[in-house]
Amino acid sequence: MALQKLDKAEWHSFLDYLSKGLVGKRTEIEVASLALGKQIEAEWLPLLGIVYDPKDDVIDVALEGVDHIVNRPRELYVDLAVGNLASLEIVDADDNRQIITLRDPLMLPPPPEARPSAQQGQERSR
Template identity: 55%
Template structure:
């Protein structure tokens, strides 16, 4: 595994790149915190995209039947190695972790420009 922190300056371009290459991937969204424990919000449903809106400071995961928003995210971690993207973890301002896990590794071509 190659989990790495993604600098905030790269969020918008990285998520646009990921969303552009999603085809028939399925994912699950897990929400985890000390108060809530681990909760599955969406379990292995079609994953349509992820985006960061710097104006509203919100990350949005779009899955079938679920529009999962993380307002004012503090940190983003991606598990992306040479094989491809496995998961995205977003830590919200409240410390809650929002984890999107892909069922199959998403093979990403190199970005057209430096992210």
């Protein structure tokens, strides 16, 4: 699966835009780190929203009954293959990875101003 890296300046508007289409989507959150290995924090709960607060440098993923906070996020990758959003991957300052997977990919093309720029050329595979 190829992931595209979003520029940090795009995070707030992109996540705000996505949140509007993601409300109620069944979502899984997996946290992966060298110290802890892979752990499922939330399994297929309805998503309430996902936001980036640039002032506090925090991404908040709100699910029904779970509020997952990512402090000092360093990188944000999105899987937008063929106009479908299947997952997001957030890498924090400690190199922990939070993988947010949608049970059913969301057919929601990004707005032109928040689309990952092709000039970045930073794609990676999981």
